[in-house]
Amino acid sequence: MSTVLDVKGISRNFGGLKAVDDVAFILNNGDVAALIGPNGAGKTTCFNLLSGALSVNAGTVLFGGHDITRWQPHQRARAGIGRTFQIAATFRSMTAIENVEAALMAAGMNTDTAEKLLEDVGMSAMTAAPVTTLAYGDVKRVELAMALASEPALLLLDEPTAGMAAEERHRIMQRISDLVRARGITVLFTEHDMDAVFGYASRILAMDQGRLIADDTPDAVRNDARVQRVYLGAPEDGDA
Amino acid sequence: MGFYFAQFLTGLASASSLFLVAAGLSIIFGVTRIVNFAHGSLFMLGAFIAYSISQQFGFWVAVPLAALSVGAIGWVMERTVLSRLYGAPELFQLVATFGLVLIVQDAALWIWGPTDLLGPRAPGLTGVVRIFDQPVPEYDLFLITVGFSVLGAIWWMFTRTRFGILVRAATEDREMLQALGVRPARLFQATFFIGAALAGLGGALEMPRQPVSLLMDLNIIAEAFVVVVIGGMGSVTGAFLAALLIAELNAFGILILPEITLVAAFAAMAVVLVIRPYGLLGKQATTAPHAVEIQPPQTLGEAGRLAAAVLVAALFVLPIIAGDFVIVLTADIMIFALFAAGLHFMMGTGGLVSFGHAAFFGIGAYAAALLVERAGIGMEAALILAPVAAAIGAAIIGWFAVRLSGVYLAMLTLAAAQILWSASVQWQDITGGDDGILGIWPAAWASGTTAYYYLTLALTTVGIVSLMMLASGRFGILLRAGRDAPARAQALGIDIKLRNWAAIVIAGSAAGLAGGIFAFSKGSVFPDTLAIPNSVDALVMVLLGGLHAPAGPILGASVFALLEDSLSRLPYWRALLGTAVVGIAVFAPGGIAGSLSGWLKRRRERSA
């Protein structure tokens, strides 16, 4: 198992607020890791620090052995980090297939594979539809195809199932898990839906108030007293 | 020591008027999201109205009454024009408010005449006081007091009154505020009244310091834009700090090198924006409004390509059938079509709105003229170097511009163009000032109306077709991706800043080429090639033609040139043009091509 991502004590402040506070972890090749925690715990900030949308105040990020701490988002993308957004972002003036083609162009790749990518995410029937006419779940699929276009080594998924119906959540998580396994992609995802987290993650990182409070297997995290307290609530009032 | 303190006070006094104007602009923007180009006109009206009232009732009655009257005029503007534009993209609002500038200018010309008016001095404040042994005008001290008092009053209003709290809330999220039961119309009207009254007060207070003239509107608006951008849009305290900064830079800069005042404002803005892209105290809008509407681009299609071929063929045979007047007018239209096509490319495909596109046109024109005039090179080399010079200018301005978006970008380009314009007026040794540079004629083989027409046809066709191909090709697609969803595009590996920068350089060189061709076709270059109205002409052409139609700039330039040609024979034609501009922004936001294709599509759907 080789190290894909090595996060060394990164921090980020907003004014006086420590949004991410000395967070360190390692992702190994093939990991499907979930990042959980209550709202405001720093998950999205942490994501943005990894994708380069925000810069760190302290700490180092190594990706594939390279220090990418000061790299711009587009440089990280070219180095092999793909991501999706909490609110799916696509190019609104384009159709589904044009979106994927643009993603391929951006990665300097042949646009012939666009159709195949859409097929892989289950969108082969609607390639010519303008993305503005698609249902939200389908927009998320298009976005996933775009993130996969550059054949990234690491995929950051920010709440991949948000805005989706329960059984659709299951389908998209299943699809993601098949795709990343087939392509050997390492994944870090945030999620509020605990079914998605415990059903698909091989590892769980839990954050609270900017700090990493757990990094372990799903079973261990489920039974971690601290995680239960800050996030899942005490067992007796656990979510139905 | 005393001298520098006196100079500091002079700067502070100048800052006061600038602050009053900029504060009004900033508050209006915060609440209504409208960048009010006509805010300078309100300032000018303040001075004119105060002048008229002071003739009857004296200075101290005139100042407050002028402020209130201008507040009322602002209210009327809001009710009649701007309230119809709240849903429109920023760009249309900007253009509509420029239409108002034209209307107010002709109205002022009609009422007060073309000559500058000398207003009264403030009774009781005509003397000087000695501070550290230096004479300081009493009126300057009064202005400083007014500046601080207004800042205090606004701060009080914002934090202690319900209206102020609502203004701040509206600056953040208008729709939510409405859902809480606040009537938006009333809030907007009150905001416009206050903002306009502040501008009017600023204008009225300038009476003892400068003659009241028809140039006051555009002179102050460029400076106010700089102040608002430096301070942060929507921040009154920011406007105050920025006005102070600019005024002091001017007050002290003039001691070192008079010409430096031209660049000082731009340099200050550039430095601030590099460090803080949203200005000193500005915040990034939570929902970044798009400057232009995001739509799929319309494609040329088979019929379009055929029409283009027919058009070029028709232009080719035109000199055989038409007279000189038509040939020259057509050549002008082609030059403007190229100018507009560059702007259309960066705006339509890149979403980058330039409000100072004349900068690049002017650089091209002046570069060609200066190269011929001073360096003695030929027309051919000059026409190659004109776009190169414009590209370099665009690269410098664009380097700052790509750090910004939306109205900030538009205002930065406007300020840059305005600085180049004042340079062209003031650096007489090089540019000839208002007299321009004369005697720039084409090479022998291209002289004569018809020969130069064909050269124009060839160059503009190549330019416009290249821009169209760039827009529909890989470059354009990735540029559009960055416009549609910047974060998404970056996460895919697109270097948005670099690409936007390239788009600005490309658009700038197209404008530079147009400017170069223009210089040789007229035989002369004047500062108005760099002036705000020229920038606005380009914008109007683009909007008139339609932002998302490939043929937009050609259609827009044609209609605009013909419109201007026929209107300019009439008295007060600027007011008519202004009315037309407002009308387009309000009634035909899709432009001619957009409305036409919409109509065709509906017809097809009906018949299908």
Next chain:
Amino acid sequence: MLDVRNIRSGYGKALAIEDVTFTLGASESLAILGRNGAGKSTTLKTLMGMTPAWQGRIGFKGNDIVKLSSDAIARAGIGYVPEERRIFESLSVTENLQTGEKAGASGDAPWTVARVFDLFPEIARRSTAPAGTLSGGERQMLAVGRALMGNPDLLLLDEPSEGLAPVVVNRLGDALSELRRAGIAILISEQNRRLARLAAENVVIMETGRIAYRGTFSELDRNPEITARLLGV
């Protein structure tokens, strides 16, 4: 008090809800359950006049409000807590509450800043802090408090539990039960059944833009197959 008939609405050309009909009496409460995209938010936004209704009638206290703008609807007595909270981040907590006051509200208005702070002591502690520094739960409390400041007869809550930790959801549930006891009618859209149950007695379930079930929570409990079919849990 609220009489919604055959509402049809959507965004642009896309239809989002169709044939939505329900009523709500004074001091009654109703939960709209449904998956994401079922049309819950659109229903609330349409009631609030933020998404125009294409068709149908919305009676509120005897008047048809379907054509009114959102400010007029708010003044008629409907308070709205949007899904994204949409608090004014640069304003202090107290100032946020003041934006919810209705202009010209009489002196004996039952909801004051002090009373909101009684209900949510969590935000009272931060009364002068910029709202942008609040946590997710505090933001939600502020959004509810801001809506209460307009003294609504009916409170619309759009997925208030979204993104909140279970402990905070419980806290919010307590507050909403208190509001019910105070006689405010509540219409809540939720995916979290536990919170919906605390806030409302009656329930409708929406599926693909239509109402697929209406009844009470106790009925729903007796028929788990309905829940399984419509909510997929």
